[in-house]
Amino acid sequence: MDFKTAMRISGSGLSADRAWVGVTSANLANAKTTRTESGEPYRRRTLIYEAVPVADPFGAELASAMDGEVQGVKVVEVLPDQRQFQEAYDPSHPDADDNGIVRFPNINTAEEMANLVSASRSYQANVAALDTAKRLALKAMEIGK
Amino acid sequence: MTVTNPIDRTVQLMRDRLSLGSLNHEVIAGNLANMDTPGYQARKLTFEESLRDVMENGGLQMVGTNGRHINPTDAGEAMRAPEVSASGPVDLDTEMTRLAQNSVEYMYMVTLLGKKLSLLRTVIDEGGK
Numbered sequence: 534m535d536f537k538t539a540m541r542i543s544g545s546g547l548s549a550d551r552a553w554v555g556v557t558s559a560n561l562a563n564a565k566t567t568r569t570e571s572g573e574p575y576r577r578r579t580l581i582y583e584a585v586p587v588a589d590p591f592g593a594e595l596a597s598a599m600d601g602e603v604q605g606v607k608v609v610e611v612l613p614d615q616r617q618f619q620e621a622y623d624p625s626h627p628d629a630d631d632n633g634i635v636r637f638p639n640i641n642t643a644e645e646m647a648n649l650v651s652a653s654r655s656y657q658a659n660v661a662a663l664d665t666a667k668r669l670a671l672k673a674m675e676i677g678k
Numbered sequence: 679m680t681v682t683n684p685i686d687r688t689v690q691l692m693r694d695r696l697s698l699g700s701l702n703h704e705v706i707a708g709n710l711a712n713m714d715t716p717g718y719q720a721r722k723l724t725f726e727e728s729l730r731d732v733m734e735n736g737g738l739q740m741v742g743t744n745g746r747h748i749n750p751t752d753a754g755e756a757m758r759a760p761e762v763s764a765s766g767p768v769d770l771d772t773e774m775t776r777l778a779q780n781s782v783e784y785m786y787m788v789t790l791l792g793k794k795l796s797l798l799r800t801v802i803d804e805g806g807k
Binding site for chain 2: 535536538539540542543545546549550553581582583584587602603604605606651652654655658659661662663665666668669672673675676677678
């Protein structure tokens with residue numbers, strides 16, 4: 534029950550959001566990638582967040598009724614999006630099939646941009662919480678001054 | 679907690695309020711970190727209602743110094759047993775407001791505690807002169 538725990542929680546949020554930005558960037562960068570190792574077009578990636586108890590090396594002394602109530606966040610998995618690939622008619626494309634159809638990744642750029650903004654807002658919120666924790670901790674130093 | 683303690687109950691009350699402030703901050707930070715976690719329920723620390731209830735019923739004026747006294751209600755007790763309850767999905771605006779509010783209250787309490795302690799110091803320094 535101190536600001537270190539709060540900072541650890543905000544830190545977990547920051548790294549999760551950073552991972553989200555990373556995955557979204559990869560999706561955006563590969564929005565038109567038609568070739569991958571599996572032979573398919575690039576498949577959109579999505580990540581799974583999970584609320585986890587904050588890891589505390591000195592957990593025992595902090596064991597209280599609050600245990601398990603206050604949780605950090607963790608990216609547990611990065612999963613492929615199973616939606617259909619987009620198909621476009623373009624016989625001139627080297628990866629077109631016999632009918633002239635090219636399969637493009639199942640990525641909607643607008644959707645990714647929206648996610649990018651969400652991730653960025655979420656990151657900012659965590660920065661604000663972290664900054665507040667820091668200021669409060671510093672303020673507490675002034676007790677008895 | 680004895681009544682003869684020179685550092686009186688106000689200080690203890692402030693101390694409890696400060697640790698609640700840091701706990702409340704943890705709860706808010708946890709909510710913000712889990713803003714995008716599917717199915718996560720926002721946590722809320724509830725102590726103010728019970729604290730106010732105790733304060734309004736005159737808990738602070740009554741101090742039990744004898745076992746035969748009618749059981750005084752302890753305002754500090756309300757703060758020592760905060761409850762964390764779930765309250766629907768995380769709302770960013772609500773959480774940011776709580777964050778700011780908690781921060782201001784914490785700083786306020788630190789300043790107030792500083793003042794209280796400086797009063798005590800004045801008594802110690804000037805009392806014997």
